[in-house]
Amino acid sequence: MKIALLGNGAISRYVQQAILKQGLHIEAFLLRPQRMDEDHQSVASDPAIVSSVTALPQDITHLIDCAGHQGLAEHGPAALRAGLDVITVSIGALADPDIYDDLVSSATQGGSRLHLASGAIGALDTLRAARSGQLDSVRYTGRKPPQGWIGSPAEQSLDLQSSLPSAQTHFTGPARDAALRYPKNANVAAAVALAGVGFDATEVELIADPTISSNIHEICASGDFGSFTFSITGNSLPDNPRSSALAAMSVVAEILAINKPISS
Numbered sequence: 554m555k556i557a558l559l560g561n562g563a564i565s566r567y568v569q570q571a572i573l574k575q576g577l578h579i580e581a582f583l584l585r586p587q588r589m590d591e592d593h594q595s596v597a598s599d600p601a602i603v604s605s606v607t608a609l610p611q612d613i614t615h616l617i618d619c620a621g622h623q624g625l626a627e628h629g630p631a632a633l634r635a636g637l638d639v640i641t642v643s644i645g646a647l648a649d650p651d652i653y654d655d656l657v658s659s660a661t662q663g664g665s666r667l668h669l670a671s672g673a674i675g676a677l678d679t680l681r682a683a684r685s686g687q688l689d690s691v692r693y694t695g696r697k698p699p700q701g702w703i704g705s706p707a708e709q710s711l712d713l714q715s716s717l718p719s720a721q722t723h724f725t726g727p728a729r730d731a732a733l734r735y736p737k738n739a740n741v742a743a744a745v746a747l748a749g750v751g752f753d754a755t756e757v758e759l760i761a762d763p764t765i766s767s768n769i770h771e772i773c774a775s776g777d778f779g780s781f782t783f784s785i786t787g788n789s790l791p792d793n794p795r796s797s798a799l800a801a802m803s804v805v806a807e808i809l810a811i812n813k814p815i816s817s
């Protein structure tokens with residue numbers, strides 16, 4: 554397994570430290586051209602720093618996308634066409650039908666696969682199993698402290714900088730709209746949609762809540778299997794209040810799963 558990392562933000566930095574502890578090496582970083590001069594020696598010995606898939610070393614087998622929707626849309630298809638497996642946490646990008654189709658046709662062409670990390674949520678296995686029967690309804694609620702929504706459309710309806718008097722809903726609608734409008738905040742909505750009833754039938758509510766200090770994600774689903782409610786209170790990454798630590802951990806888990814003879 555020869556790994557290249559796409560992006561060098563909060564999730565990428567967590568992944569770098571975690572996989573090095575597991576004895577895996579980072580062979581290359583795929584970064585924006587203006588980021589190529591930054592120092593990455595602390596986490597990888599002499600990595601290649603490139604700004605396109607074609608410039609990656611020939612022996613790279615996996616591209617790990619920690620760069621968000623734009624990064625996946627820009628580099629994912631080229632990597633898949635070149636035969637690299639791609640692991641991504643930028644799942645909301647798949648809500649755009651053009652990007653989705655491009656990723657599917659590129660993987661088919663390259664004989665490669667796109668692996669979706671589970672991200673900041675759990676219970677996706679339950680949804681996947683439940684949809685084999687009739688899955689009637691799936692509702693996802695994402696709740697973060699006000700600062701977790703900074704830089705999102707929540708800013709248009711709420712003053713996130715001053716203290717909100719109470720929890721405020723700033724989005725209700727289908728998962729497709731949530732994922733496309735909140736590229737840094739609603740990847741979980743996309744993961745829930747893809748595992749369950751799809752982007753258009755999954756109902757989403759997004760809430761800025763001044764009474765909490767963690768990111769709380771909840772799924773309520775019902776169908777032939779019965780019903781379930783899943784809730785997780787996720788700590789943020791120290792470098793980015795928007796992103797839960799579990800999202801970065803799920804990327805690490807996905808990388809480690811690739812070399813295991815038994816997948817669990």
Ligand SMILES: NC(=O)C1=CN([C@@H]2O[C@H](COP(=O)(O)OP(=O)(O)OC[C@H]3O[C@@H](n4cnc5c(N)ncnc54)[C@H](OP(=O)(O)O)[C@@H]3O)[C@@H](O)[C@H]2O)C=CC1
Binds near residue numbers: 561627
């Ligand atoms: N599935 C899930 O549950 C979750 C998914 N996410 C997704 O993960 C993404 C990353 O999160 P996080 O690490 O916290 O965010 P950060 O903003 O800390 O890091 C993003 C990194 O990606 C880089 N980047 C962005 N676009 C490109 C590009 N086109 N080419 C190369 N590099 C690029 C940024 O570079 P620069 O600084 O130059 O912009 C930056 O280094 C989020 O945007 C979100 O979409 C996040 C949390 C949970």
Ligand SMILES: O=C([O-])CC(=O)C(=O)O
Binds near residue numbers: 768
């Ligand atoms: O990290 C989280 O808690 C969730 C998140 O940002 C996303 O779904 O994009």
